[in-house]
Amino acid sequence: METNQQKFEKAYREYALGILRHVYFRVNNWDVAQDLTQETFFKAWRNIAEGKIEEIKNFKAFFYKIANNTIIDYYRSKKEISLDGMEEVETMAIIEAEQENEVDLEIEKKRLERYLFDLKDEYKQILIMRYIDDLSIKEISQITDKTRGNVRILIYRALQVLKKKYGR
Amino acid sequence: MEDKDLIKKLKELKKTSVKKGFLASLQSDLKKYMEFYPIREGIEIKSPEISLFFGMPILRIMAVALIAILILGGGGAVFASQKSLPGDILYSVKIITENFQETFTFNPQKKAQLKTILAEKRIKEMKDILEKKDIKMERFTIAEKRLEKNIVDVRQFVEKELAEGKDNELTKEITDKLNNIEKETKEYKNEIDLIKKTEEERLKKKENNNSSDLNNKGKKKE
Numbered sequence: 159m160e161t162n163q164q165k166f167e168k169a170y171r172e173y174a175l176g177i178l179r180h181v182y183f184r185v186n187n188w189d190v191a192q193d194l195t196q197e198t199f200f201k202a203w204r205n206i207a208e209g210k211i212e213e214i215k216n217f218k219a220f221f222y223k224i225a226n227n228t229i230i231d232y233y234r235s236k237k238e239i240s241l242d243g244m245e246e247v248e249t250m251a252i253i254e255a256e257q258e259n260e261v262d263l264e265i266e267k268k269r270l271e272r273y274l275f276d277l278k279d280e281y282k283q284i285l286i287m288r289y290i291d292d293l294s295i296k297e298i299s300q301i302t303d304k305t306r307g308n309v310r311i312l313i314y315r316a317l318q319v320l321k322k323k324y325g326r
Numbered sequence: 327m328e329d330k331d332l333i334k335k336l337k338e339l340k341k342t343s344v345k346k347g348f349l350a351s352l353q354s355d356l357k358k359y360m361e362f363y364p365i366r367e368g369i370e371i372k373s374p375e376i377s378l379f380f381g382m383p384i385l386r387i388m389a390v391a392l393i394a395i396l397i398l399g400g401g402g403a404v405f406a407s408q409k410s411l412p413g414d415i416l417y418s419v420k421i422i423t424e425n426f427q428e429t430f431t432f433n434p435q436k437k438a439q440l441k442t443i444l445a446e447k448r449i450k451e452m453k454d455i456l457e458k459k460d461i462k463m464e465r466f467t468i469a470e471k472r473l474e475k476n477i478v479d480v481r482q483f484v485e486k487e488l489a490e491g492k493d494n495e496l497t498k499e500i501t502d503k504l505n506n507i508e509k510e511t512k513e514y515k516n517e518i519d520l521i522k523k524t525e526e527e528r529l530k531k532k533e534n535n536n537s538s539d540l541n542n543k544g545k546k547k548e
Contacts, residue, residue, distance in 0.1 A: 162365050174349050192348050207365045289336040325327040
């Protein structure tokens with residue numbers, strides 16, 4: 159029979175990549191994304207070890223929920239995001255792209271990433287979950303504690319706002 | 327730009343390369359962390375749902391597999407199962423296909439109509455069981471249970487519709503059918519009860535005969 163630790167490790171192998179990518183798109187910085195991902199899994203384990211969670215029906219939703227709270231805490235502690243830092247990231251990305259000879263595509267991708275990042279967090283979160291993490295409406299509703307109808311409406315609104323900005 | 331184009335572009339962001347080396351080192355850190363921070367005694371993670379196949383959970387995989395079997399290889403079995411009776415090997419296939427039909431009928435009125443049709447099927451099964459030479463009571467019980475559930479569901483639907491003032495043609499049609507079904511069920515139940523009674527009496531008689539035989543044999547020995 160599998161031990162708790164083995165079950166957790168199995169779930170980690172299954173979902174860690176998705177969580178890291180999700181956090182990255184939310185914070186737009188790989189170093190921060192790695193720190194927050196680590197924090198997410200440590201917190202998840204602590205929740206189990208201390209008996210705060212008795213039953214996990216869906217590890218995926220459980221991890222995303224903790225990642226989401228960790229990101230919110232990060233922004234609360236940060237309060238202000240340095241715009242200079244963001245521009246720097248973009249410039250670096252362009253240089254990297256030029257080196258790889260895929261300038262147009264990479265710039266386009268980075269532009270979308272930037273506009274996605276500029277959205278208000280609620281919209282950003284919902285679009286990343288739906289289209290990058292491939293979460294179902296049901297899963298998003300579990301993670302965000304919103305009804306399925308609200309999730310659908312939010313996705314629609316977020317898409318319209320992003321389209322307006324990106325399509326300009 | 328269309329919504330679908332934007333969605334396509336968003337989906338392409340999935341391809342963003344991720345530093346997998348970090349994930350490997352985090353896994354080993356996590357292992358150490360778990361040893362350092364052990365789980366409290368008596369706590370157990372219950373049935374984690376890990377996806378195994380293209381990110382699909384186990385239950386969904388089973389449902390998809392079943393549908394695939396029914397479509398690809400089971401078409402004949404589904405067809406053949408339609409004439410099966412409770413207790414037959416193919417009867418479970420018949421019930422599974424009916425359950426699928428019920429699950430994927432979302433319109434409440436159509437669902438009630440379907441349940442009425444299924445209830446009629448159960449009555450037909452009872453009739454067929456009665457025509458068999460070797461009547462087994464377990465067969466009746468299976469059909470009876472499903473029939474009763476269908477009747478209760480349809481009755482509830484009709485009452486709800488009437489309470490909401492939807493006294494239309496369809497409600498009337500379903501009510502009429504339901505009344506017929508209940509009438510027929512009663513008739514068959516009476517017949518089944520009679521068979522049960524006869525069978526019980528036959529067994530009692532047999533038992534009495536056996537015990538009197540034993541007594542006679544005992545007396546002879548004396």
